[in-house]
Amino acid sequence: MSLLRSASREPLWKEEFSVFTSDERYVTRRQFAKFLTLVSLGMFVGNLWVLAKAYFAKTPSFPSVEVGEAGEIPVRGVKLFTYPTPKDHCILIRTGEDEYVAYSQKCTHLSCAVYFSAKDDRLECPCHQGFFSVRDGSVLQGPPPRPLPKITLERNGATLLAVGVKES
C-alpha cells in the first residue's frame, strides 16, 4: 500500500484552498512545509550573495598616506587620522619612545568608535564595554567578535606613513 498520492485523485488546488472563508485562516501542514522550503531557498540565495561578494569584490587599494611626524605626540598619546578613505577613522598610539601602533577606530561589534585608555593600557569601546589589546588589537573582553584591523605603519625619516590594513 503506497503512501503517495495516486494520479486519479482530485486536483491538488481543490484540497489546498478551502472554499469556506472560515477555514482560510488555518495553515495546513503542506502549506507550512512549502513556506519553510521557501525560507530555505532564501538562505541559499543569501549564501550565493556572500559568494558573489567574495569573488567580485574589488581588491582594496592601500595608498601610502602620511599620518604625522614621529615625536609629534607624547608617549602614551594618541592621534586620530583617516585611512585608507576619509570615511575610515583610525587611531595612532605612541606606546613607547620609538613605538607606534595604529588601528581602525571602528569597533568590530557594532562600529562604535574605540578610544585608548592610557590608565588600563587598552582600547575601549564605550558602547558595550568591549576591550582590545593595544599590542595587537585582539579582543580582551566583551562582545566584539574579531580583533581590530591593524594599520601597517612605516617610517620615512621622521615621518610616519600608513601603508596598509591588516585584517586579522
Added chain:
Amino acid sequence: MTNLERSKQRRGLVAIDGAMVLIVILLIIQIWLLSATLETFLAGHTGAVLQAAIFSGLVFLGCLALSLFATRVD
C-alpha cells in the same frame, strides 16, 4: 471511513509531520551556516565561502525533496 482508510490517513499525517520536523532541522542548520559564513566573510576570510554555498544548496535540495514528499503523500 473504514478502519483501513483511517489507518492510512494517520500514517500519512505522521509522514508529513516527520518531513516537517526534518525540514525545520535542516533550516536551523542552514540559518547557522549563513550567519557563520557572513561572519567569516566580514572578518576578511573567504576560503570557506564556496563550500558553504554548495552545502547550503544541498540542504535546500533536501528541503525541496521533503516538501515535495509532504505534498504528494496521501
